[in-house]
Amino acid sequence: xxxxxxxxxxxxxxxxxxxALPFLREPDPExxxxxxxxxxxxxxxxxxxxxxxxxxxxxxxxxxxxTGTVSDEDYRAQVGPxxxxxxxxxxxxxxxxxxxxxxxxxx
Amino acid sequence: MPELGRAxxxxxxxxxxxxxxxxxxxxxxxxxxxxxxxxxxxxxxFVSTAVAAAVLLxxxxxxxxxxxxxxxxxxxxxxxxxxxxxxxxxxxxSLLLWLLVLTGFGAAAVSLNRSWARxxxxxxxxxxxxxxxxxxxLVVAVASPFATQAPPLDGAxxxxxxxxxxxxxxxxxxxxxxxGLGVPFAFAMGALLSARLDERxxxxxxxxxxxxxxxxxxxQLLGSHWAYVEVGWGGYYAWDPVENAALMPWxxxxxxxxxxxxxxxxxxxxxxxVLLVIIAFSLSLFGTFLTRSGVVNSIHSFTQSSIGPWFxxxxxxxxxxxxxxxxxxxxLLRSPTRLESPVSREAAFLYNNLLLxxxxxxxxxxxxYPLLSEAVRGESVxxxxxxxxxxxxxxxxxxxxxxxxxxxxxxxxxxxxxxATTFRWPTAFAVATGVVxxxxxxxxxxxxxxxxxxxxxxxxxIVMEFARGTRARKALGATSWPGAFxxxxxxxxxxxxxxxxxxxxxxxxxxxxxxxxxxxVADAKLARGDSMRVGDxxxxxxxxxxxSGPNATEIRATLxxxxxxxxxxxxxxxxxxxxxxxQVSNEVGIRSDRLTGEDLFVIAEQIDPNGTVYFRVFVKPLxxxxxxxxxxxxLGSVITLWPDRREQRRLATRTxxxxxxxxx
Numbered sequence: 001x002x003x004x005x006x007x008x009x010x011x012x013x014x015x016x017x018x019x020a021l022p023f024l025r026e027p028d029p030e031x032x033x034x035x036x037x038x039x040x041x042x043x044x045x046x047x048x049x050x051x052x053x054x055x056x057x058x059x060x061x062x063x064x065x066x067t068g069t070v071s072d073e074d075y076r077a078q079v080g081p082x083x084x085x086x087x088x089x090x091x092x093x094x095x096x097x098x099x100x101x102x103x104x105x106x107x
Numbered sequence: 108m109p110e111l112g113r114a115x116x117x118x119x120x121x122x123x124x125x126x127x128x129x130x131x132x133x134x135x136x137x138x139x140x141x142x143x144x145x146x147x148x149x150x151x152x153f154v155s156t157a158v159a160a161a162v163l164l165x166x167x168x169x170x171x172x173x174x175x176x177x178x179x180x181x182x183x184x185x186x187x188x189x190x191x192x193x194x195x196x197x198x199x200x201s202l203l204l205w206l207l208v209l210t211g212f213g214a215a216a217v218s219l220n221r222s223w224a225r226x227x228x229x230x231x232x233x234x235x236x237x238x239x240x241x242x243x244x245l246v247v248a249v250a251s252p253f254a255t256q257a258p259p260l261d262g263a264x265x266x267x268x269x270x271x272x273x274x275x276x277x278x279x280x281x282x283x284x285x286x287g288l289g290v291p292f293a294f295a296m297g298a299l300l301s302a303r304l305d306e307r308x309x310x311x312x313x314x315x316x317x318x319x320x321x322x323x324x325x326x327q328l329l330g331s332h333w334a335y336v337e338v339g340w341g342g343y344y345a346w347d348p349v350e351n352a353a354l355m356p357w358x359x360x361x362x363x364x365x366x367x368x369x370x371x372x373x374x375x376x377x378x379x380x381v382l383l384v385i386i387a388f389s390l391s392l393f394g395t396f397l398t399r400s401g402v403v404n405s406i407h408s409f410t411q412s413s414i415g416p417w418f419x420x421x422x423x424x425x426x427x428x429x430x431x432x433x434x435x436x437x438x439l440l441r442s443p444t445r446l447e448s449p450v451s452r453e454a455a456f457l458y459n460n461l462l463l464x465x466x467x468x469x470x471x472x473x474x475x476y477p478l479l480s481e482a483v484r485g486e487s488v489x490x491x492x493x494x495x496x497x498x499x500x501x502x503x504x505x506x507x508x509x510x511x512x513x514x515x516x517x518x519x520x521x522x523x524x525x526x527a528t529t530f531r532w533p534t535a536f537a538v539a540t541g542v543v544x545x546x547x548x549x550x551x552x553x554x555x556x557x558x559x560x561x562x563x564x565x566x567x568x569i570v571m572e573f574a575r576g577t578r579a580r581k582a583l584g585a586t587s588w589p590g591a592f593x594x595x596x597x598x599x600x601x602x603x604x605x606x607x608x609x610x611x612x613x614x615x616x617x618x619x620x621x622x623x624x625x626x627x628v629a630d631a632k633l634a635r636g637d638s639m640r641v642g643d644x645x646x647x648x649x650x651x652x653x654x655s656g657p658n659a660t661e662i663r664a665t666l667x668x669x670x671x672x673x674x675x676x677x678x679x680x681x682x683x684x685x686x687x688x689x690q691v692s693n694e695v696g697i698r699s700d701r702l703t704g705e706d707l708f709v710i711a712e713q714i715d716p717n718g719t720v721y722f723r724v725f726v727k728p729l730x731x732x733x734x735x736x737x738x739x740x741x742l743g744s745v746i747t748l749w750p751d752r753r754e755q756r757r758l759a760t761r762t763x764x765x766x767x768x769x770x771x
Contacts, residue, residue, distance in 0.1 A: 008114030011158055015118055015151040019125065022143040034137040036226045041765050042305070048761045049306050050374075057372060057518065066582070067575035070517045071525035078519055 044093075051089035058082045109174060112162035112253040115155045119206065120243040122152035126236030134229040134301070142229045146217055149235055152243075153210035160207050163200060163252050167193055172258040176200060182264035182687045184658035189270050195278045196269055198399050198414065199252035204279070205395065206242040208286040212315070213239065216290050220311045223762050227307055231297030238289055241421050250414055264687040267659070273333035280326030281353050285391035287319025288356055291363070292388035292429075295381050299432040304377065304439050309367055310758065314748055316367075320360040321744035327353050328737040339693025339710055341628070341725045343733065346495040348474045352394030355467050355474075359387035362463040368601075369453045372518060377440040378433065379460070385429045390467075392422050397474070448520035455513035462502045462509070469498040500554045504561060507616055510609050511565035514572055514602075533571060537564035555624030562613045562620075569606045569613075576603070596746060598753070604746030611740035614732045618704070621729030630712070630723040642726035644707055645669045649677070651718050659683040661694070664711050664720045668698060680709040680722070704731040 017024075037045065061078055064070040070078075130145030132138070163176070167190050172178040180193040180200070195201045213235035221228045246252060291312040298308040330350065335343040344350060363383040369376045400415035433440070446454060473490040481487040515529045540563035541556060549556045576595040577588065585591035596603040629641035633648040640646075647667040654661050663681035667674070680696035696709040706727045713721040 004108040004110040004114075007108075008111050008118075011111075011115060011155055012118050015122060015148075015155055018151045019122070019144050019148045021147055022140040026140060029140065032139050032141075034133070034139045034142055034226075034229060036137065037303075037765075042303075045307075045761070045765045046305055048764060052757060052761060053372065053374065060372075060518070063576075063579065064517060066579040067572075069515060069529065069572070069575065071522065071528060073522055074517050074520070074525045077522075078517070 047089065047093050051086070051093060054082065054085040054089045058086055108162055109166075109253040109255050112159045112166075113247075113251065115159035115162065116203075116243065116247050116251070116253070118155040119152045119159065119210070120240065120247050122148045122155060123210070123236050123239035123243050126152065127233050127240050128236075130229070130233035130236050134233060142232070145232045145236065146221060146228070149210065149217055149232060149239075150214040152239060153207070153214045156203070156207045156210050156243075159246075159253075160194075160203060163203060164191070164194060167191065170262070172260075172262050173255050174252070175254040175256050176252045178256065178259055178262040180262070180265055182262040182658070184687060185262075185265055185270070186657060188272070188275060189265055192269070192274050192278075193265060195282065196265060196274070197252075199246065199250045199254075201278065201282070201399065202242060202246050202250055202414075203252050204282055205286055206239060206246060208282055209235070209239050209242060209289055212286055212290055213293065216294070216311070216315060223758075224303075224307045224311055227294070227297050227301055227303045227311070229297075230300040230303075231293050234293040234296045234300075235289075238293065241417075245414060245417060249417060261687065264658075264685065267683060267685045267688055267690050267692040268337050270658075270685075271333055271337045273329050273337070277326055277329040277333055280322045280329065281394075284319045284321075284323025284326055284353070285356065285395055287315055287322060288360060288384075288388045288391045290315035290319070291384045295384045296429060296432060299381065299429075299436045302436065302439060304436065306371065309371065309380075313367070316360060316364065317744065317748050320357065320364060321741070321748070323353060323357045323360065324740055324744070325737060327357065328734070328740070332734060332737075335730075336695060336697065337692070339695045341695075341708055341710060341723065343622075343730075346470075346473070346492055349394075349398050351470050351474050352390075352397040355470055356387045356390040356394060358463050358467040358470075359383055359390055362460045362467075363387060365456045365463075366460050369456055373442075373453055374444050375442045375446070375453065376457075377442055378437070381433055381440065382430075383460075383464075385426070385433070386464075386467075389422055389426050389429075390471075392418065392425065396422065450516065450523070450526065451520050452513055452516045452518045455509055455516055459506060459509045459513065462506045466498060466502040466506070469502070470495065503616075504554065504557055507558065507561040507565060507613070510612065511561070511568040514606065514609075515568055533564050533567035536567040537561065549625070552620075552624035555620040558616050558620035558624075562617050565609060565613050569610050572606055573603070600749055600751055601747050604743050604749075607743030607746055608740055609743075611736045611743055614736035614739060618729050618732035618734075618736060621704075621732070622706075622727040625728050627726040628723070630721065632713075632719055632721045634719045639722065639724065641707075641724045643670050644675075644724075644726060646678070646709070646722070646724060648720060648722070651681075651714070651720065656683070658687065659685045662714060663694070664714070664722075666696070666709065666722075668707065678707065678709055680711040682711060682714060699731055701731070704729045704735070706730045 058079070061070060061075065061082060065072075065075040065079075126145045126148040129141055129148065133141035133145055163174070165171075166174045166177050167181060168187070170177065170181065170183055170190075176197055176199050177193075180197040181190050185193070193200065195204050217228055217232055217235070291308075294308040294312045298304050327350075330353070331343040334340075334345070334350075360383075363380060366376050366383060367380055370380050396415065396418035400418060446457070448454065473494055477487045477489045511533060512530075515533075516526070537560050541560035544550075544556055544559055549559060573592070573595070577592045580591035580595045580598075581588060585594050627642040629639060631637075631639040633639060635648055635650065638645055638647040645668075647669075648664060649667055650665045652663055652665070661681065661683050663679045665677050665679050668676060668678050675698065678696040678698050681694050683692045683694055684690075685692070693710055693712075698707040700706070706725075708725040708727055710723045711720050712723050715721075
């Protein structure tokens, strides 16, 4: 009983210390503000998601065409819009970079 | 040391409440140290719950019957392995396991993602805290595993049907699945609360969802095998409410795993995906409620308890609040793109989703109907096997076909001419298979024949995809065919691991169709020397013997087995009479043919004092493909779960470009 209570008290104290650690380590910080993404950073993250999605779609189309899953006819119908999508996403990220020809997807 | 266990759970409750309230305050007020402190509370909650679990495990292993739980679920004669499995064999222990896994998963998921998704994580922590607080409250105040009593000389023992090696793995795997679905739920809610509905919550939870889904799937197959060899009624799935309870969240998670690809590839179905996560997690809570509340009659429900109302209230709160959150964030969930064509891969995935969800809802209706009918008419009406079988055929067969169609259609749109070319060979193979099977007599069951034909179609598409992909990789510079194959799989683990899982589902479908649509059954009361026939088999009842096992008296009838003129040896079936538990179990005899996958399955239904035995005998063609499907499913799951370095590099590039830490 006594040992159990001692162990329980030790556990409780250890847990309190772990929880209080951020306050013990920085009792008086310069800023306690949460480090959040600002609107521009969020927009940049979304633009990169769009870019990666478009590049992945182009890459998959190229590979599916190579395997024969996508026919020549379907490939021709889709590759143009997808390349334009990639170029648009790159241009949105860097207006200068987007002026060149759209890149071919690498496998 | 029950005091230590109780104190540890109290500490857990305090910590999870702090993670919930403190975490929510930190996220709302934007306080960095408080947010970090709430995350630490989640980790500490796992440690204190682990201490409580260690106390219970120690009490079980020491046969400390001063713990009510230990006395109720074990006995001195119980083998050690089953004594350990008693941890999750009873209600209080299984709730403690839920809490242990939940706090462990929560702490791990938060720690792994807090650097690169910090603005999302601050809202994920209070969600985990809220869920864990509920379970901590249950084990502290409603169903404590640490209640004590004056110790009896021996415990009541374990239900005989739970004394099976499968019970060492089946329940923990189901719990890993149920609780694992809490991770995508917590991240989805965190994303909604923080309004950070970019891809990060999907990326952070993708492997957790896959892991939970795989654990649920394998857990169910192990449970089916347990029912097959232990329960002794001649089947492996009885559409029992508790079995359905595990199947429903698995179906919802399967739908999510498919539809999430549409969001990742096309930015579509954001609302649908969040709803599927909510449905999957709510159904996992519902499954735990069904298993543990004793509210429905089930061969798997071993307890009657008072936790039902608490669970129902919690499920109601979870569903209400999460749907309200979705409605609140609806403007942010609008997709920038639309479905371009009804003939496209995303459309096929969408049809798959609708069928999966329809099957899930049909099963849910079957599960709750007895409860509703009792509440409305005062009479519990149970929907039988024919109800479920009808919907399995109506939704399951098209699902099987879609498994073959989906991978062969292009994203965005596919022309009909292209489809005709692509599907030419798989269709020819499937039709040829169907015709051959028809001539071999498979037409006795039309759904079975259709299942086989569709299975042939799907298998052909899978083989074709692997062959074409390997050939393309070889053409792109792979030095050898094995190298090309390895490169193909490692470059797109999700796609090709998914095909392996599809192959597992096909094996499962063939096994289920064979063993249920084309099985034979016969029963007879035999005296020694009598014989009976079933299918091509002849069985001769030779002898009956009895011996004392470690905790039961084992009675076995021995039968000689012949197929045609060929002697196949003997098979033994009988009963175990458990002394302490005062229960009798069927111990079936199974003879498997490894070449054909067929089982001869013998039940000694009734053993008379004069030695005559009433036998029921089944011949189950292809049933072993179901268990083989489990191994293939495991292989496919491991391939999809294996870390993908290319993807990690791509994510690292994306996050460092924005100024977030590169590592997760």
